[in-house]
Amino acid sequence: MFLSEEQFAKAVDRCILKDLLNNIVKMEEQADLASDTSRTSDLSVESNDSTAPNKVSQKKTLKTTNAYFYWVTREQGSFDWFKGIMNEVAELDQRGVIEMNNYLTSVYEEGDARSALITMVQALNHAKNGVDIVSGTRVRTHFARPKWNNVLSKLSSKHCKARIGVFYCGPPVLAKELRKLCHELNQKGSTKFEFHKEHF
Secondary structure, eight states, rough: OOOOOHHHHHHHHHHHHHHHHHHHHHHHHHHHHHHHHHHHHHHHHHHHOOOOOOOOOOOOOOOOOEEEEEESOGGGGGGGGHHHHHHHHHHHHTTEEEEEEETTTTTTOSSGGGGGGHHHHHHHHHHHHOOOOOTTSSSEEEESSSOOOHHHHHHHHHHTOEEEEEHHHHHHHHHHHHHHHHHHHHHHSSSSSEEEEEOO
16 A cells, blocks of 8 residues: 555654553553552551552553644645644643644744734634634644744743653754754753654
8 A cells, every 4th residue: 555645644643643642641540540549558558557558560651741743834735634633633632731833834924914914813713713714723823934942942941851852854954953953952951852853
């Protein structure tokens, strides 16, 4: 069976996002269960005067707590084949562990007078209906390219002393920029970025 590049990327992204979401939720549920078991053990220790609390075996699990997904495209039509996945993940993600961001680079950035009208209409429609007029999903579309320094700096501040994986699939020019930015931010703070270039 042969898949087009879009079909393959869609299948991979769907699996990655859904697996990531499922693993994070599973990890949180296991932590809650372990916490409940610990409280139960503590209560039974006090009431039974036992000195050996119950031991719960825990295997090593994925330690990811959040994911930040950035879909950057020049053409609005590119959102169409990814629309179902974005809506599905947004619906499944009841705990808000995956933050999805769409960027349409063929429109002037927000704040620019040339994109003010579409930005205003989009914001009103999203607030009223919960659907983005550009992507047709629950995920709001931003205009122009992401300011990667701001994005990664914000993550660094939000997740101090964390290890953050940056996974990138796209043109080599941006890969070089992101790799360099990760290296620079690693020199400045306690948060460590690990850059990974994906090849499909």
